[in-house]
Amino acid sequence: MRSVVLAVLLVFSGWAAPNGQAEAAPLAEMWDTVWSLPNKTDPAELEQYLDHLATAGFSGVWISLAPFYWQGGLAAENYAGEALESFSSPNPAYLAYVDLVLDEAAERGLQIAIAPAWGTDYSGVRPGIAGHSEPALDDFFDPDDPQNGQKAYDYGFLLGQRWGGHPALYAWVMGGDYYFGDSEPSTLETWAMMSAGLAAAGANEPVTYGPGGFASSWHVFADEPWLDFVSLNHHCLSPAELQSALEGLAVYGKPVVAAEVRYEDDDPPFCDPVVLVTPQDILDDAQAVVAAGAVGYVYGHHDRWAWDPPALLTLGSPGEVLALDYLGLSDPEPEPPPASEVVLVEPNGRWHLRVEGQPDWTFWFGVPGDVPLLGDWDGNGIATPGMYRPSSGFVYLTNSIPADGSVAVADAGLTFYYGAPGDQVLVGDWDGDGKDSLGVYRNGRVFLRDTNDTGIAHMSFWFGQPGDVAHGGSASGVADGVFLYRPSTGMVFYTKDLPTGDVATVDGSFSVGPTDAMAIGDWDSDGIDTVGYHDAGVVRLKNTNTSIPPEIAYEWGEAGWSAVAGVVSAG
Numbered sequence: 001m002r003s004v005v006l007a008v009l010l011v012f013s014g015w016a017a018p019n020g021q022a023e024a025a026p027l028a029e030m031w032d033t034v035w036s037l038p039n040k041t042d043p044a045e046l047e048q049y050l051d052h053l054a055t056a057g058f059s060g061v062w063i064s065l066a067p068f069y070w071q072g073g074l075a076a077e078n079y080a081g082e083a084l085e086s087f088s089s090p091n092p093a094y095l096a097y098v099d100l101v102l103d104e105a106a107e108r109g110l111q112i113a114i115a116p117a118w119g120t121d122y123s124g125v126r127p128g129i130a131g132h133s134e135p136a137l138d139d140f141f142d143p144d145d146p147q148n149g150q151k152a153y154d155y156g157f158l159l160g161q162r163w164g165g166h167p168a169l170y171a172w173v174m175g176g177d178y179y180f181g182d183s184e185p186s187t188l189e190t191w192a193m194m195s196a197g198l199a200a201a202g203a204n205e206p207v208t209y210g211p212g213g214f215a216s217s218w219h220v221f222a223d224e225p226w227l228d229f230v231s232l233n234h235h236c237l238s239p240a241e242l243q244s245a246l247e248g249l250a251v252y253g254k255p256v257v258a259a260e261v262r263y264e265d266d267d268p269p270f271c272d273p274v275v276l277v278t279p280q281d282i283l284d285d286a287q288a289v290v291a292a293g294a295v296g297y298v299y300g301h302h303d304r305w306a307w308d309p310p311a312l313l314t315l316g317s318p319g320e321v322l323a324l325d326y327l328g329l330s331d332p333e334p335e336p337p338p339a340s341e342v343v344l345v346e347p348n349g350r351w352h353l354r355v356e357g358q359p360d361w362t363f364w365f366g367v368p369g370d371v372p373l374l375g376d377w378d379g380n381g382i383a384t385p386g387m388y389r390p391s392s393g394f395v396y397l398t399n400s401i402p403a404d405g406s407v408a409v410a411d412a413g414l415t416f417y418y419g420a421p422g423d424q425v426l427v428g429d430w431d432g433d434g435k436d437s438l439g440v441y442r443n444g445r446v447f448l449r450d451t452n453d454t455g456i457a458h459m460s461f462w463f464g465q466p467g468d469v470a471h472g473g474s475a476s477g478v479a480d481g482v483f484l485y486r487p488s489t490g491m492v493f494y495t496k497d498l499p500t501g502d503v504a505t506v507d508g509s510f511s512v513g514p515t516d517a518m519a520i521g522d523w524d525s526d527g528i529d530t531v532g533y534h535d536a537g538v539v540r541l542k543n544t545n546t547s548i549p550p551e552i553a554y555e556w557g558e559a560g561w562s563a564v565a566g567v568v569s570a571g
Contacts, residue, residue, distance in 0.1 A: 026328040027290045030057075031113065033260065033300035035064040036071065038098050040307035042079035050104050052315045057329035060111030062173060062259070062298055065098065065159075068306070069121035074139050087117060087139055087155045095162065106168035115210060116159055116194060117141060119175035124187040141190040149193040156197025164203025171206045172198060174221075177233065177260070178212040184220050195226040210259060218245065222252045229295075231259040236271035239284040246292035258289045259298040264319040266302035277302075282319030286326050299323055338381075338567045340521025342532055342539050344557040345372040345564065351385060353401075353568060354556060363402035373397070374564035375427040375436030377414065377452055383436070383566025386414075388425040393417055395425070395438065397452060401569055416454045419447075428472025428480035430459065430498060439482075441470035446482055446504070463495060463504040473520035473529035475508065475545055483531070485518050492531055494545060510547040521565030523552065534563040 032053060034041075041049065053061060066084055067076035074084045082093040098114075105112050117123065123141040142148055163169050174191035178184045195207050206228035211218045218232045230249045237245060242261060249256045262285055267276045282299065289297040299320060304311045324330040344352040348368050353361040366372070366387035373386035378399045385408065386397040395418045402408035419425060424441040431437075431450040439448040440457070443466040447457035464470070464484040471483045476496035482504065483494045490513040495504040512518075515533040522529050523541045532541040532550075536559045540550035 028286075028294060028327050029059040029296040030286070030324060030327055030329055031059050031111070031296065031298045032061040033263075033298055033305045034061050034307060034311075035115070035118075035305055036067065036307040037061065037063045038065060038094075038101060039067040039071065039076050039078045039084075043100065045312060046101060046104060048312060049315070050108050050110060053110055054108035055331075056316065056320070057324045057331060058110070058299075059296070059329070060105060060113070060168070060170070062113040062115070063101070064115040064118050064176065066115075066117050066122065068118060071306075073121065087122075087141075088151065090158065098163075102163060102166050102168045106166070110168060111170040112168050113171040113173050113208075114159075114163070114169065115173040115176050116155065118177065119184075119187065119210065120177040120179050120212075123175075123190050124178065125180045125183045141187070143186045143189060149189050152190045152193040153197040153200075156194035156203075157201045158197075160198040160201025160203030164198065164201055164205070169203075169205055171208060171229075172203070173231070173259075174207060174209045174227075176210045180212075184212055188221065188224070191221065192224065192226055199226075208257065208259075218249065222249065222254070227254070229255040229257060231257050231298075233260040235260065235262055235266070235268045237261065239281075239288040242285055243288040243292045246289065246294045250293065255296075256292070256294040257296040257298060258285070258292075258294050259296075260300065261285055261298075263300035263302045263305065264317055265314075266300075277319075279317070279319035279322055283322040283326055286323040290327070297323065297327070336525040337522060337527055339523055339525045340529075340565045341568050342519055342521070342534070342541070342556075343372075343374055343385075343564050343566070343568060344534060345562045346558075347560060347562075349387075351402075352557065352561075361401075361404045363404065363406045363408050365398070365402060365408040366396065370396075371425060372562050372564050373425065373427055373438075374566040374568070375438075376429075376434070376566065377436060379433070379435040381567065382569050384568075386410075386427075388418070388438075390422055393419050393421050393423070395452075414452060416452070418449075418454060424470055426470045426472045426482070428482075430472075430480060432479055436472075439470070439472060441468070444468070446470065448498070459498060461499045461502055461504050464493060468493075469518065471518065471520045474522075474527075475529060477527040480529075481507075483520050483529075485512070485515075487514070490514050492545070508545055510545060512542075512547075516559070517561065517563040519563040519565035532563065532565060534561060535559070539563070 077083045078097055082091055084094045085091040141152055207226055208229050208231045209221045209227055210231055211220045211233050221227050222230045230252055246256055262277045264277055264282050267274055286297055301314045304314045349364055349366040351363050355361050365385050370387040370389050374383045376383050377397050384399055388395050395416055396410035397414035398411045419440040426439045427436050429436050430448045437450055437452050444464050446461055446463050448459045450458045468484040468486050472480050473483050474480045475494045479497055481495045485492050490511050492512055493506050493509045496507040515535050517534040519532045520529050524543045530542045530545050537557055539554055539556050541552040542550045
């Protein structure tokens, strides 16, 4: 119910809480502004944009359902050639893209505020914006029309039926940039009836009003019963003026949000003086929001709010970063991943873990002829041993590091038939679930399985050629792909991502020359797997997937020993 939502708003600490932020108690919430998101983005841009919001720390974004009139109004087509067409009978195909916006936002824990009909374009005194004809009367919320209230109510009811209660929807924004301050109050019926329609349809999200930004009009409708929190709109205020204006709105006893204040990289011609808004200005505004006790700040970037062509290039802009960091919304610098370590295995099945300044930690696992494996089979962050027996096609895995000097055995349930005798076996986290599983390389074709048991491959594709040696690893820092070593030339080829088709692409290649034993790991904790190898008692590790010489080398082991790698613990 709306009363419950409002109680949460007033408490603030639980208002947003996207991306696990509630525990951090941010100073205020921060949303982005992309009014044109429904009519100017395509699905690929949408995903990239929402991914950025989620990782950067934004609470969400404010959008306009109807395109601006100067963009073509209700006839403006989205990426798929669909237009909203009418407030009385909105095009379902256009609304379907907004469904996608909300669903994708919900998956990322983001919040969407929707402005149903931009005030300056579609209500009150007909705008007649220069260069554009006026909107058709049927598509206009006209206070002089006897049917205006019913039309606004019906439109609100339709939207409330479709999206009310959606997990990503947190607010409805009536109005929007109303240019005519003297006549703005005449639009009251439009917004009151639209809000009533939303509520009647069960859409109990909070309602605010986006007032005109060119006069002291942010008090308009602030005391109306349908208005749940107060929004301020003015692109020309200094930080001191912004703080004073926000503090003045506290008289209404409702949560206050600084919406549509100065936009980064903007130089509004209607401001006096006309100056470019800098990153420091954005930080100053965020500080004014907090000093005034407002619960939220709606950030904007000049090239993003209308989704101009460089919009995606503005993600992570300096002002955005400063404000998010100040408000306590950006994640702290993540801890670097633990470094991989090389583990050596003698041909007779004796394993060696290197312990700095002490004798090796050793244990016996497998029999002569077995191929050593190392992986995080249970997802606990520690890689543990495994063996593949080419003579029979069986795999033996354990979820623990065997005791020093012990003879290890496979865990119950982790012995299974896999592949065919003579197959190469490789290790990786193919599906991103945090657990390593196995793959098979057979004469230039890769077969990958997401679980450690007998069964058909979950994915297969061609990569390389017969005679290549395959290893799993992440050259992208995200998902595990496949590295191939070609003994005939000493070249390494890798694919960053698992292919969606039948043939993997080569995303990079480099030379390492002849080597006896290769292992793939993240040696410098940068999240990228690179090549290491062991020859004639020397371990050499590269920190880049290039042909430059290895950055690390140390003497260890004997010629003929195999090498595997992972994050290990000696107890």
